[in-house]
Amino acid sequence: MLCVRVVLASVCLCAWLTGCAKPPQRLDQSATPTSQQLAYAAQNKVTSPLAVQTANPEIDTKIRTASINNDAGLNFSLRRGLTGRDLTIETQADVKLAAGEVVITFDDGPRPGKTDTILDILDQYNAKATFLMLGQAAQKHPGLVREVAKRGHTVGLHTHTHGDLTKVNLVAALAEIERGRQPLVAALSPINKAPAPFFRFPYLAQNQKLRRAVNNAGLVIMDVQIDSKDYYKASSAEVLQRTLARLDQQGKGIVLFHDIHQRTVDMLPDFLAELKSRGYKVVALVPDQRLQLRSNTLLAQNN
Structure with a gap:
């Protein structure tokens, strides 16, 4: 007894x-x-x-899952706490979030020492993100592109060189997007995957003509509702508080981070812990197969 x-x-x-x-x-x-x-x-x-x-x-x-170490001491509640729904996207109109839903995105990677650490942190919270990658970075680190996809995250487009597309004509803008897509295609093809036809404008610089051309090319534009501004020189605590304040104000939204800054890496565990404690759910964006096929054809035609 x-x-x-x-x-x-x-x-x-x-x-x-x-x-x-x-x-x-x-x-x-x-x-x-x-x-x-x-x-x-x-x-x-x-x-x-x-x-x-x-x-x-x-x-x-x-x-x-293959990406979670079951001996890491993470309890079941933590593993499931942030997991929201998969949101399948075919058009811009499909990007609709309910109250309390968050989409986490990272721009400008992949970058060794940063992206891989971010992947480990996301695994610990079983949270999925969308990585909008540069073609030139993907050329240098194709294995890291594959690792992002292997762990169940979405890989999207962010041009090749991060140039301001408002400074060039529409033909050159579409060519720059396609140029950035090709290294991602090459990196992911060995594992029978392809980049999602999701696109974010560098610097968020855009106009109506550009938006219309990108949409007509079969891409879904990844707009931003919560800009962490982690590209400013600031402490990780400042980035955390700024992002949470804006998120709480809006109650939902697509969050912009960059997986090239150490401050973002340092902030991420606390950010995810706060999301969980405040009752948010992380939504994974997944391209509809029809969108995938359409974008491949239209981008090739535009070039």
Whole structure:
């Protein structure tokens, strides 16, 4: 009886420390674990009677992913806490967020030492993001492009050299976008993936003629509702507070970060933790297959 009380006390303490949403179940000594629970316990070296009886192999299977280290000490609530819906996009009109929904985006990468660390942080919170990449960066680091896609994030377009498209004619602007797309296509083709036809203007510089031309080329423009302004020289704490203040003011939106700044890397864990504590959900943007096919054809025709 003393052993049972010790086990119960240990389990209660662990549940409190890891933030379980439900109180621990009382051990029913008369209950017999199912064959699935016994198999799960043997596989995962579970020895506590309570843990064996309450083990749920189905939930554990859904939570596990190739990118999450299951020995990292992350509790189930943390892994699932930020995961929102997948939003399939075919046109600009499809980019509609409900209250409390956030889309996380990163521009200008990939960059070693920054992008890969950001991927690890996103994995810890099971949050998916959209990376709008430069073609010239993708040429230098194709393996990092693939790693972003392998971990379930969306790879989109941000031109080749980050030039201001309002300074050139429409033909040259579309050619610059296509030039930036080709290194992404080359980087992702070995894993049978392709960049999403999502595009963001460098410097957010645009006009109606440009927007119409980009849309007619089969691309969906990734607008920004919450600009973190992490490109300004500031501390990670300043970036965090500025971004959260704007997000709380609007209650939802597409957030702009850059995966080339250390301040952004340093800020990200606190930002994701705050999203979770404030009840936000991170939405993953996914291109509709029809959009993918249409953009490939139209971009080639425009060049």
